[in-house]
Amino acid sequence: MQRQYHAWHSPALNRTMELLIFGHSGAPVLVFPTSHGRFYEYEDRGMVGVLSHHVDQGWIQLICVDSVYSESWYNYAADTDARMWREEQYEHYLITEVLPLVRHLNPNPFLIATGCSFGASEAVIFTLRHPGLVRRVIGLSGLYDLKRFFTHYTQGVYFHNPVDFVPNLSDQWTIDRLRETDIILAIGREDPAAWSNELLSSQLWGKGIGNALRIWDGWCHDWPYWQRMIVQYIGGHD
Template sequence: MNREYHRWYSPSLNRHMDLLIFGHAGARALVFPTSMGKFYEWEDRGMINALREPIEKGWLQLYCVDSVDTESWYCWWAHPGGRAYRHHQYFEYLHNEVLPLMNQKNSNPYLITAGMSFGAFHAMSFGLKYPHRVDRILAIAGLYDIRRFTGGYSDDYVYFNNPMQFIAGENDPGRLAALQHQRSSSRWATPIRSSSTRAICPGCSGAKASVMGCGNGTVGVTTGRTGTAWFPCICLAMLKR
């Protein structure tokens, strides 16, 4: 499997940013980590191994990006306006720096955004913000109204980065047509009790992994409070175009 590590100084964020690329061809997927997660999260938690077959066959190429959540929405000591602006800078980095790299590496026009938990918010928000660039959104167990992070504060940077607000107010015909073209999958988990922290999914070549491993079309995510919560299998969802 092709694996590439990239790091550069981002002019959008004024700091170094890291990312990992898995695969050599196929539909491109912009992959977000969970809340305050890192760019190597999907690899560490077994998702890359679960997707090994489609990646190695050239059906899918993943671009696993880092987050700046601790500098934006999760930077609780900062003013909500500043946190929203930092998030705006993060999306500028993705749009103006990461997407051009993806275009340079892979000419396949199909683009997916994917994430779970707070990564689902990023996947949904970025995909809906740039509907002309994103063809499919895979967002699982996410929060899509960021106002709970702002304590009621709102400005343009909050509004235009909050799907529950900017989609409700969307009236541009071109953008509406692009949004209608998109395919979005957004699911919530139903927690169940389980003592297992691992699962095996025959549909994903029998991959075995903790936390984000697959089991018969579902994904098991272990939490300290509810045991294992089961989600629709993101591995299979990525391949259904």
């Protein structure tokens, strides 16, 4: 399996950012780490291994990015607006730095985004905020109401909180692009965040945006379950 390490000083974030790319061709898969994970987590936790056949066959190419969660979502000592601005800068880094690199290495236009736990939250937020950019998103055990991270509710929080902004979507171009996106939300029935998956799925359907809500028996909030989930859903809704 082809494995590439990349690092550079990001103009958007004014810090060095690292990432790993696995594979030589196929649909690029943007992988977000968990809340305290790093760009090498997907490999360390066996997720790259369970997808090795897909990668070796040239069906997918994994782009495992780093995060700035500790400077944004989890930076409780900072002002709410500063935290959300850091998240905006992170999205800018992905769009203006990571994706151009991916497209330079791989012309396949079918971009997939995925993540586990908080990585799922980030993948879904990124997809919904940038309609038409991601063609399939696979959220595994994500939370989609993130207000509890903040003591002050601001416009920035609203626009990064799916269960708040999705019901108010009105721009037809945005809705049409999201209708063209494969949205897959998988979570355990006993996961404390399951309700937010059910709510977001219902809200999306309310806008005519189809999605696949997959509720697994039990808690399922751990790597062995996510390994099974990603293999099952990487190709579609099954």
